[in-house]
Amino acid sequence: MANGSLSVDTEHLFPIIKKWLYSEKDIFLREVLSNACDAETKHQRLVSLGEAPETAPDGYRIDVRADAEARTLTVTDNGVGMTKDEVDTYINNIALSGAVDFISKYEGEGGSGIIGHFGLGFYSMFMVADKVVMQTKSFRDEPAVRWECDEAGTYEMTDGERTERGTEITMYLTEDEAGYCDAGKLRSVLERYCAFMPFPIFLHDGDKEEQVNETVPLWQRSPSDCTDEDYKEFYKKQFRDYADPLFWVHINADYPLNFKGVLYFPQRKNAFDPQESEIRLFYNSVFVADNIKEVCPEFLVNLKGVLDCPELPLNVSRSYLQNDAYVRKVASHIVKKVSDRLNQLFNQDRETYEKNWNGIKPYIQYGCIRDAKFAEKTAGVVLFEKASGGWCTLDEYLDGKTEGTVYYTTDKDAQSYYLTLFAQKNLPVLLFDTLMDTNYAQYLEGKNDKLKFRRIDADLDAVRDGDGAADAPDTAVLETLFRKAMGKEETGKKDKKDAEDEPSPVAFVTLGAEDAPALVAVSEESRRMADMMRMYSLQNGQEGFAFPVEEKLTVNLASPLVRKLASLSPEDGKAQRIAKHIYLSAVLLSRPFRPEEQKEYLTLNQQILMEL
Numbered sequence: 001m002a003n004g005s006l007s008v009d010t011e012h013l014f015p016i017i018k019k020w021l022y023s024e025k026d027i028f029l030r031e032v033l034s035n036a037c038d039a040e041t042k043h044q045r046l047v048s049l050g051e052a053p054e055t056a057p058d059g060y061r062i063d064v065r066a067d068a069e070a071r072t073l074t075v076t077d078n079g080v081g082m083t084k085d086e087v088d089t090y091i092n093n094i095a096l097s098g099a100v101d102f103i104s105k106y107e108g109e110g111g112s113g114i115i116g117h118f119g120l121g122f123y124s125m126f127m128v129a130d131k132v133v134m135q136t137k138s139f140r141d142e143p144a145v146r147w148e149c150d151e152a153g154t155y156e157m158t159d160g161e162r163t164e165r166g167t168e169i170t171m172y173l174t175e176d177e178a179g180y181c182d183a184g185k186l187r188s189v190l191e192r193y194c195a196f197m198p199f200p201i202f203l204h205d206g207d208k209e210e211q212v213n214e215t216v217p218l219w220q221r222s223p224s225d226c227t228d229e230d231y232k233e234f235y236k237k238q239f240r241d242y243a244d245p246l247f248w249v250h251i252n253a254d255y256p257l258n259f260k261g262v263l264y265f266p267q268r269k270n271a272f273d274p275q276e277s278e279i280r281l282f283y284n285s286v287f288v289a290d291n292i293k294e295v296c297p298e299f300l301v302n303l304k305g306v307l308d309c310p311e312l313p314l315n316v317s318r319s320y321l322q323n324d325a326y327v328r329k330v331a332s333h334i335v336k337k338v339s340d341r342l343n344q345l346f347n348q349d350r351e352t353y354e355k356n357w358n359g360i361k362p363y364i365q366y367g368c369i370r371d372a373k374f375a376e377k378t379a380g381v382v383l384f385e386k387a388s389g390g391w392c393t394l395d396e397y398l399d400g401k402t403e404g405t406v407y408y409t410t411d412k413d414a415q416s417y418y419l420t421l422f423a424q425k426n427l428p429v430l431l432f433d434t435l436m437d438t439n440y441a442q443y444l445e446g447k448n449d450k451l452k453f454r455r456i457d458a459d460l461d462a463v464r465d466g467d468g469a470a471d472a473p474d475t476a477v478l479e480t481l482f483r484k485a486m487g488k489e490e491t492g493k494k495d496k497k498d499a500e501d502e503p504s505p506v507a508f509v510t511l512g513a514e515d516a517p518a519l520v521a522v523s524e525e526s527r528r529m530a531d532m533m534r535m536y537s538l539q540n541g542q543e544g545f546a547f548p549v550e551e552k553l554t555v556n557l558a559s560p561l562v563r564k565l566a567s568l569s570p571e572d573g574k575a576q577r578i579a580k581h582i583y584l585s586a587v588l589l590s591r592p593f594r595p596e597e598q599k600e601y602l603t604l605n606q607q608i609l610m611e612l
């Protein structure tokens with residue numbers, strides 16, 4: 001018989017265990033069960049080394065039983081067990097001093113700052129129990145041991161009653177933690193923390209027993225042994241989604257990175273939402289934490305999946321992880337694997353890839369903007385949707401060239417007349433339907449100054465008919481008339497320098513479309529600026545702030561109406577009314593009228609119609 005008080009400053013330690021780990025109490029079960037698994041593993045290894053006799057026919061197993069009346073929780077394994085000396089070494093005199101150091105070092109950071117292995121797994125039981133009794137018998141031919149310890153850290157060791165190899169640990173739960181006797185609660189904690197532990201864990205509920213874990217989780221298998229169905233099933237069960245994932249990446253990195261995982265691109269109906277991240281971190285199949293943003297590249301946190309990193313220094317704080325070289329290597333390996341997989345899917349089955357593109361687009365565009373390596377590796381597989389239907393890559397749009405102008409529409413209905421002009425010219429137009437599309441385009445422009453993205457209403461030069469008709473009318477009269485119509489009359493002085501500083505608000509082209517006397521061209525730069533300002537002010541809870549957008553009236557010299565107008569005098573009232581009408585009609589195809597324009601347009605219509 002041996003009695004004692006645990007060798008370190010336990011009066012200090014136990015209250016800290018209780019208080020400090022409070023928020024993550026459930027982990028005591030993980031710690032107890034991972035110790036049980038470790039004990040099984042050790043025995044298995046000893047058997048394979050010939051140092052222990054063969055195992056029992058029904059193999060290794062761990063049993064979890066609750067007794068609500070006695071308010072106890074018991075975990076039994078048939079692993080190596082411990083001799084009296086081993087209990088002394090590993091339990092009584094364990095490096096608790098190390099644990100104390102560890103706690104005092106991280107105390108300031110609070111429990112949530114620490115993500116995993118505390119180095120005092122065994123004693124985490126005292127978060128929920130005020131007494132623990134352990135009955136253990138070593139696989140060696142030595143007497144069984146009974147060990148009992150109270151919450152003050154006072155223990156008692158006597159001869160034990162256990163006859164079978166293994167260890168049984170009984171926790172006497174505190175009144176507050178009686179809830180752990182509930183089978184439903186136990187099951188949910190076990191499913192969270194122990195779902196993939198490597199030995200079968202049986203939860204007993206009355207006469208029933210139920211295995212709560214899967215001993216060979218998907219990510220521990222070789223990718224060549226896993227079917228598509230396996231991946232989908234795992235995903236749906238683990239992430240409680242009814243829909244299949246779009247695709248997945250199975251990572252199996254060898255030495256020196258040595259980590260495994262499966263990452264899924266879920267189907268998404270809504271926009272990019274960093275809140276939805278669900279990447280679970282495991283340590284040799286033992287669940288450690290959710291949402292480890294520090295390990296997965298930030299732009300991929302919207303994926304769902306599992307990462308198993310037995311090399312990670314888990315008993316460190318998250319801020320440490322952010323700066324850890326190993327973690328950075330893991331993250332860049334993930335980036336490489338994800339981009340390899342995207343390339344493979346694109347090359348293998350472009351049709352399916354295109355079908356899923358809208359679902360994966362937010363990750364990829366955002367990823368390219370955030371991570372140059374990712375952008376480089378996925379450059380060839382970023383798709384753009386064409387307004388006329390179908391998809392193309394940037395390379396395909398530019399016909400293999402690395403420079404040029406890419407035309408896009410942000411609203412097929414509102415910009416439909418412009419779209420018609422582009423269609424007549426057989427010029428492909430891309431469909432930008434999210435703000436991220438524009439951001440991504442801007443990002444590409446930033447990387448290549450010979451590449452320009454222009455909304456179809458930004459630049460009507462693209463749809464002009466040749467270099468203009470030989471018999472083009474004199475534009476002087478037209479310029480005066482349209483400037484007046486726009487309320488932008490010339491200031492008088494026609495200084496050459498002034499004219500250069502202030503570009504004319506009127507331009508002339510020859511368009512194939514005779515039904516459009518003029519169209520408004522909206523400056524790409526000022527429109528983007530206005531969009532940005534609007535977004536910014538909306539995000540800040542202000543009313544949409546109206547940033548002035550530069551508009552240029554592009555007059556179509558092929559229009560019979562324009563030609564007729566050119567032959568009139570700029571002083572002619574009727575000519576002025578028609579010019580104004582042409583201008584407002586052009587505005588109408590470009591944007592909603594301002595209130596004063598609505599009134600003006602109606603009055604003008606009346607006047608012109610009355611002239612009949």
Ligand code: ADP
Binds near residue numbers: 031036119
């Ligand atoms: P760790 O698991 O990180 O070594 P713990 O505090 O969880 O630290 O456990 C301390 C030690 O107690 C273990 O290393 C092991 O030697 C011993 N131990 C705990 N539980 C068992 C068990 N069920 N069977 C055999 N040995 C155990």
Ligand code: MG
Binds near residue numbers: 122
């Ligand atoms: Mg342990």
